[in-house]
Amino acid sequence: MATKTLIGPFTQLLPMSGLPVKGALKDDVIAVIDQGGILISEGQILTIAPFKDLLPEADEVHQLDEEVVGTPGFVDAHTHICFGGSRARDYALRNSGKTYLEIAKSGGGIWDTVVKTREATAANLSQGVIMRANEHLQLGVTTLEVKSGYGLSVEEELKMLRAIKTANAKTVVDLIPTCLAAHIPPKDQPGSPEQYLQQLSETLLPQIKAEKLSNRIDAFVEESAFSQKEIEPYFKTASAMRFDITVHADQFSAGGSAIAVKYNAISADHLEASSSKEIERLAQSSTIATALPGASLGLGCGFTPARKLLDAGAALAIASDHNPGSAPMGNLLAQASILGAFQKLSNAEVLAGITFRAAAALGLKDRGTLAKGNKADIIAFPTADYREITYHQGQLQPCAVWKNGIKVL
Numbered sequence: 001m002a003t004k005t006l007i008g009p010f011t012q013l014l015p016m017s018g019l020p021v022k023g024a025l026k027d028d029v030i031a032v033i034d035q036g037g038i039l040i041s042e043g044q045i046l047t048i049a050p051f052k053d054l055l056p057e058a059d060e061v062h063q064l065d066e067e068v069v070g071t072p073g074f075v076d077a078h079t080h081i082c083f084g085g086s087r088a089r090d091y092a093l094r095n096s097g098k099t100y101l102e103i104a105k106s107g108g109g110i111w112d113t114v115v116k117t118r119e120a121t122a123a124n125l126s127q128g129v130i131m132r133a134n135e136h137l138q139l140g141v142t143t144l145e146v147k148s149g150y151g152l153s154v155e156e157e158l159k160m161l162r163a164i165k166t167a168n169a170k171t172v173v174d175l176i177p178t179c180l181a182a183h184i185p186p187k188d189q190p191g192s193p194e195q196y197l198q199q200l201s202e203t204l205l206p207q208i209k210a211e212k213l214s215n216r217i218d219a220f221v222e223e224s225a226f227s228q229k230e231i232e233p234y235f236k237t238a239s240a241m242r243f244d245i246t247v248h249a250d251q252f253s254a255g256g257s258a259i260a261v262k263y264n265a266i267s268a269d270h271l272e273a274s275s276s277k278e279i280e281r282l283a284q285s286s287t288i289a290t291a292l293p294g295a296s297l298g299l300g301c302g303f304t305p306a307r308k309l310l311d312a313g314a315a316l317a318i319a320s321d322h323n324p325g326s327a328p329m330g331n332l333l334a335q336a337s338i339l340g341a342f343q344k345l346s347n348a349e350v351l352a353g354i355t356f357r358a359a360a361a362l363g364l365k366d367r368g369t370l371a372k373g374n375k376a377d378i379i380a381f382p383t384a385d386y387r388e389i390t391y392h393q394g395q396l397q398p399c400a401v402w403k404n405g406i407k408v409l
């Protein structure tokens with residue numbers, strides 16, 4: 001018989017289970033188990049209950065002696081942590097008043113990272129991903145989506161996705177790879193954006209399937225990237241091949257979210273430029289709206305209308321967008337807490353956005369809540385009051401993290 005391990009007591013335990021994926025959440029929906037315990041076996045959760053009730057069933061006890069609050073491990077559903085180089089120069093130029101276009105023209109922007117990423121070896125890229133994933137782990141992230149999108153050719157995109165796959169085997173964080181070959185039209189490609197996308201459909205997507213590198217396709221739908229018309233045939237092919245679709249949508253101008261909903265995307269991310277029409281459309285759909293406050297902080301622009309999305313009935317996930325250009329910070333809890341302060345989100349909405357709603361944005365049903373059968377991905381914060389987690393805006397960091405039931409921090 002497999003060993004049953006009891007972890008606890010947690011002064012407060014927040015399973016975050018049984019809550020709806022869509023819509024506003026008041027704080028009184030948060031179920032708190034005082035002096036809670038988690039009984040686990042073979043990396044999975046068996047039971048959540050008061051610690052003392054579980055003691056008779058346990059073969060071994062991992063006793064927590066300090067006051068701690070326990071939550072599900074955080075899920076960061078949108079990052080670009082596979083890259084070469086740095087864009088500190090872009091950041092300084094932006095803050096000195098240069099526009100995005102001026103910076104791109106002077107050798108900065110996404111293309112600068114493409115050049116540096118192409119120069120890096122797959123091994124270098126992997127090492128960077130592992131290092132950054134482990135930094136996220138220290139901050140409580142146990143599942144992390146990682147996009148390609150700085151290769152922008154069939155071979156370079158494959159290099160990135162293979163590097164992410166290698167990194168996944170070398171970090172305890174679960175990395176969920178996404179193909180973002182449709183990030184921007186590559187500057188060095190002689191043909192049109194449509195021809196580039198056609199090449200991806202014919203050559204890259206089948207190879208990704210063959211090597212099992214990813215089951216998710218992302219695209220940046222924006223005036224400076226791909227138009228709605230250009231992207232539609234690519235999404236048609238991707239959906240016929242059973243890829244999950246996610247979209248960089250409505251970041252600077254509205255439009256991407258309509259395409260996301262039309263193609264039944266699993267998530268539409270960014271949405272800083274969404275107006276009431278886009279908000280209503282998302283709310284009526286099953287597409288998760290993912291806010292990326294790290295991009296607002298990095299670019300110095302407004303936040304995603306998270307309050308309005310929730311009040312309209314949309315599902316709101318919150319992710320870091322960690323990338324070298326628009327979102328270099330990469331601290332999910334700090335960013336989600338700050339979004340909460342600016343958008344008037346309850347603790348329930350912030351925590352849901354980085355746990356089970358973020359898991360839903362990745363199509364993962366086995367995590368994001370502390371519920372029977374789920375992965376034993378657990379964080380403990382050194383406090384007796386769960387409200388302290390967002391109150392400290394990221395400065396209160398986990399004192400312990402378990403991944404698949406194994407204590408990794």
Ligand code: NIG
Nearest residue numbers: 110220248295321323325326
């Ligand atoms: O999510 N919006 C487009 N893509 C990224 C930025 C990537 C970059 O600037 O390197 C984003 O913000």
Ligand code: FE
Nearest residue numbers: 078080248321
């Ligand atoms: Fe992004």
